Amino acid sequence: MPHAAGSGGPSRSASAIVADTVRGYHVLRIDGYSLTKGTPTGEYIKSHPFTVGGHRCYIKYYPNGNKPEVKDYISFFLYHDGAPTKEVKAQFQFHFVSEVPKKPLTLEDVNIFDGQSSWGYTKLIQRTELEKSEHLKDDSFAVRCDIVVVNDFRAVEEEAEVVTPVLVDVPPSDLHQHLGDLLLTEKGCRCGV
Template identity: 60%
Template sequence: MSSMPGGGAPSRSASTIVANIASGYHILKIDGYSRTLATPTGKYIASLPFTVGGHRWYIRYYPNGKKSDDKEYISLFLYLHDNVTKPVEAQYKYRFVGVVAKQPLTLGELHSFSFDSGWGYSQFIKREDLEQSKHLRDDSFAIRCDVVVVTNELRVEEATEATAAADMITVPPSDLHQHLGSLLRTEKGADVVFDVAGETFAAHRYVLAARSPVFSAEFFGAMKESNTGGVVHIEDMEPRVFKALLYFVYTDLFPKMKQVEEGDVGDDDEDVLSQHLLVAADKYNLERLKLLCEKKLCEYINAGNVATILALAEQHHCHGLKKVCFHFLSSPANLRAVVARDGFKHLSRSCPSVMEELVAMLSN
């Protein structure tokens, strides 16, 4: 064992230099995309100013590119709205609203911003690619711009030896959902079987009861059903919907179509599954799943399904989803497209109270 001369123990200390930052984001919705294409190359449409880190910013949207080399693309640039005495250091990132990043959001390198000097993407996306993508719906799309501002203020903090050592320890994210998902997939220890339209699913009573008060009452409470051969029959539900429900119960994750069906699937399938899954989540009192379905359906609202989704929101008390549907219908163009469809007539018959609310909203 080594020691310092004289037998004394070495002194140990640590300190941390902290750079102050401020972060925020702005969502820019392009409503009536096709009409913005009349804007010449090099000309832009500006967003409203927004504040991050004590500075006001705005986004320049170039429908036909910022330069002639970019005329087939959409350009997006971030600018300071106010004049400043010295440059502002900031990072930024653009992404389509509704896109979930598989990795933590990386904002890229630090840039210096001054008045009328911006940074961005000259070729954010090719117009042809946007028009063929799911991001453009009913002639609209939305972009989220994340901004991180680094201030010039630095502070030095003393860190204990224990803190310095603890910073070297990396804790991986929770993998509980993977273990429970494996339990569902392998059916190891399963003690109940569900029959859904002739398709069977094995599961674990205690897992279901812990996640859903309805399952808890069915298996262990006053509503306890008779155990006839360990098979529970589920009525009025498609097998793929029940499979998706079980996936959420075991993993707490929103199921994707590839996890409940084989083969290629489209946005329409995701839309319909989310509608049915919302009904199932309400039935089994899975409030988080119900909210996830609401959020997912907000991405799919269009003239062809808004009446159905609005009726669903009313019947299952989904106030946020209902508000988004009303916002969609507040556009005269959208309303005209919806009124001409059979779904709107069905909505007026099945949910007269919703129609009264809609009329009141439009009159205001």
């Protein structure tokens, strides 16, 4: 088949759509845990504000759950400080500092701040379970909130992968030489049997 003038073969190009993300975390240590147990159900103690990906956030710690049906649990929630000017997409995860996260953060389950919502766990751990665990030491424990903020998606150019056949030089066989040497030395030979 004739080629058009100037064509030297197939055109190759590649691109990828990538998430422009910012990762960060905030560690909240609760010193004097036993003193916080007197906080009524539904009431919280707020962390110091922190910033991830240009968004100011804070954590609410509910020592006796954030609602009556979870009053025997400790609840933690991540809040956006003030109404965001646009929709904020992010992924988060709370875990005790003394443990490995249950799963790495991915962008599979992206949450959206709509200005009113919060993200968190109503049942991070039952209080009696915490009190028997290794997480509570000297009336203190710490949780870490890992956060990935998705700023945008963008297309980037990638170098096209050129598939070239892998050529391996195979030396000529010298099996005949080895067989001849065996016959001459009579090694491994059952001669005269």
